Amino acid sequence: MPYRAPVNDYEFLMHKVIGYQDVSATERFEEASADVASAILIEAGKLCEEVMSPLQRNGDLHPAKLENGVVRTSPGYSGGWEAISEGGWIGMSANPEFGGMGLPMTLTTAVNEMMSAACLSLQLAPLMSQGQIEALEHHADDALKELYLPKLISGEWAGTMNLTEPQAGSDVGALSSRAEPNGDGTYAITGQKIFISWGDNDFAGNICHLVLARLPDGVPGTKGISLFLVPKFLPDENGAPGVGNSLKVVSLEHKMGLHGSPTCVMQYDGAKGWLVGKENGGMAAMFTMMNNARLGVGGQGVGQAEGAYQHAMAYAMERRQGRTESGTIVDHADVRRMLMEMKADVFASRAILLACAAAIDMQTATGEPNWAARAALLTPIAKAFGTETGIRVSETGVQVHGGMGFIEETGAAQFYRDVRVTSIYEGTNGIQSMDLVGRKMMDGGEAATRLLDEIEAQAENARSQFPNMAEAVWEATESLRETTEWLVAQSDMNQRFAGAFPYLLAFARVLGAHYHLSAAIAEPGGAREKLARFYINRQLPLHSGLLDQVQTGAEDLFALSLDELAS
Numbered sequence: 001m002p003y004r005a006p007v008n009d010y011e012f013l014m015h016k017v018i019g020y021q022d023v024s025a026t027e028r029f030e031e032a033s034a035d036v037a038s039a040i041l042i043e044a045g046k047l048c049e050e051v052m053s054p055l056q057r058n059g060d061l062h063p064a065k066l067e068n069g070v071v072r073t074s075p076g077y078s079g080g081w082e083a084i085s086e087g088g089w090i091g092m093s094a095n096p097e098f099g100g101m102g103l104p105m106t107l108t109t110a111v112n113e114m115m116s117a118a119c120l121s122l123q124l125a126p127l128m129s130q131g132q133i134e135a136l137e138h139h140a141d142d143a144l145k146e147l148y149l150p151k152l153i154s155g156e157w158a159g160t161m162n163l164t165e166p167q168a169g170s171d172v173g174a175l176s177s178r179a180e181p182n183g184d185g186t187y188a189i190t191g192q193k194i195f196i197s198w199g200d201n202d203f204a205g206n207i208c209h210l211v212l213a214r215l216p217d218g219v220p221g222t223k224g225i226s227l228f229l230v231p232k233f234l235p236d237e238n239g240a241p242g243v244g245n246s247l248k249v250v251s252l253e254h255k256m257g258l259h260g261s262p263t264c265v266m267q268y269d270g271a272k273g274w275l276v277g278k279e280n281g282g283m284a285a286m287f288t289m290m291n292n293a294r295l296g297v298g299g300q301g302v303g304q305a306e307g308a309y310q311h312a313m314a315y316a317m318e319r320r321q322g323r324t325e326s327g328t329i330v331d332h333a334d335v336r337r338m339l340m341e342m343k344a345d346v347f348a349s350r351a352i353l354l355a356c357a358a359a360i361d362m363q364t365a366t367g368e369p370n371w372a373a374r375a376a377l378l379t380p381i382a383k384a385f386g387t388e389t390g391i392r393v394s395e396t397g398v399q400v401h402g403g404m405g406f407i408e409e410t411g412a413a414q415f416y417r418d419v420r421v422t423s424i425y426e427g428t429n430g431i432q433s434m435d436l437v438g439r440k441m442m443d444g445g446e447a448a449t450r451l452l453d454e455i456e457a458q459a460e461n462a463r464s465q466f467p468n469m470a471e472a473v474w475e476a477t478e479s480l481r482e483t484t485e486w487l488v489a490q491s492d493m494n495q496r497f498a499g500a501f502p503y504l505l506a507f508a509r510v511l512g513a514h515y516h517l518s519a520a521i522a523e524p525g526g527a528r529e530k531l532a533r534f535y536i537n538r539q540l541p542l543h544s545g546l547l548d549q550v551q552t553g554a555e556d557l558f559a560l561s562l563d564e565l566a567s
Helices: 007-017 020-024 034-061 077-086 105-118 120-139 142-154 282-318 333-366 369-400 402-406 412-423 429-437 446-461 467-489 493-498 500-522 527-539 542-550 562-566
Strands: 065-067 070-072 158-162 178-181 187-197 207-214 225-231 233-235 241-244 247-252 263-276
Touching: 007 020, 007 034, 007 105, 007 333, 007 500, 020 034, 020 333, 034 077, 034 105, 034 120, 034 412, 065 247, 077 120, 105 120, 105 282, 105 333, 120 142, 120 158, 120 207, 120 225, 120 263, 120 282, 120 412, 158 187, 158 282, 187 207, 187 225, 207 263, 207 282, 225 233, 225 282, 282 333, 282 369, 282 412, 333 369, 333 500, 333 527, 369 402, 369 412, 369 429, 369 446, 369 500, 402 412, 429 493, 429 500, 446 467, 446 500, 467 500, 467 527, 467 542, 493 500, 500 527, 500 542
Parallel strands: 158 207, 178 207
Antiparallel strands: 065 070, 178 187, 187 263, 207 225, 225 263, 233 241, 247 263
16 A cells, blocks of 8 residues: 655644744754745655655565675665665755754654655665764764765765674673774774664665774773774775775574565674774763664654554455445444554654654754753653554554455555564663663653643643543643652662553653643644544553552562462
8 A cells, every 4th residue: 555644744743732843943943944844744755655665565575685795685775775865865964064954853753754654674774874973973083074974964875883792682781892903093893793784785885884892991891882983895095985894794684574674693803993982982972873763763663653554544444344334344443443543642652752853953952951851851752652652553453454464465464573673672662661760760850840740731721621631631640740759769770660661651641642632722623632532531541550550669570489480
């Protein structure tokens, strides 16, 4: 089924719900007016509909292959990358000094989400480059910036991120890759990395790897890790790709989904690399890239949810079964329930995603600490809830198809298979939840409290217009506030971590209700108010059981001995 870019939904959310006008009112982003934003979204929508969407099945049916040490990508992907590059979509938010557009992250996030819905496997490639661009902008020296940024931004070269090793998954500090000084300002990088998305391709002139490794004097753990830029081909005196570096793709992983995106095992054998940032400061530099990627991965989840919803909706309107007013299954109550849940959750997760991006833009434009705290607070929620929504909505899409959803030819299962990894990579959703109740609560819950105050203030103002919805949102926010206070009071981090995941989901449910209520206020009496009522009546109440789990603590999680657990 052809993908339709939901441009109107992005525009409504940006201008009526999440306050994009505040972003475009800043001096930093004053050129990104509402008209400019609309034109960009429309053009990106055309790219997604006409170029990327037709490649969706190609990648699944004709996966990337490793032939004689060279990765051969899926049919049409080279042309898709060329279209993305020529449109300037990779460098949307990049520094104009190096060829970027300098646009707000809010717009980049919306475009990335559309691309994810159209063809997630291909969208991963520009997302990796965008993260590397941001890391180099913040941490690389001028020489590296001048050589690499223009080529990464233009799409002439592509970027990757190399963290994970066979023995070091989420525990990055356990990595064993090493970096030896060459005596000329470069380093010899040796080690193996796994799970490297788009570790190689046959359409970019060079592949630029950001690699975490340990210098000879690097202490154990994350504090002894440095970051290096290691290109596939060493640039010559003119900056063009020259001789091959001492690195190779060992193999490609055989995966549940994302078949069009090559996931590589990379081997570095004394490969020449350049230090990015300070010695032993690799994690700070890499987190710049990872935080960018976490927002992007949240968008991948939302995008896949959108694609799965459109796919299921089209099928439900065509499939004839039983006696209904329309003659199709779309008028069966349970099918309508599933479709409404899908649509309502897509809206909620998209609103959280764009609100996070807008907070990042306000932080960038103003430098105000409160915006930085808001962006930090929303990032793990946007990533985790966006991807959980993608998984849940894609799974429901299979159910809407009934038995045909289990048949690969319908394409319904691909959304579920492709999106499933998003809750795992760039920091599992469990890690996102621990980050939320741990690092993000180191301020004593102040950032969370400010956000909850805003939600309650809006609910109070909406009581005369929407008394029932406003009361439900206000009460849910109060329950979330009480649980937040309980969490902050726990000195034993295991008590916090035991309820971290349900707490994040509950927070997302309340945020979703807040944004749905905002939509109803902006357009009363129409479809958005009806959808808001559905969400607040049916989806918001889920927060209550989730919050009950939070304050249960960790005791019951560890009540069974290991023998009892395994028996």
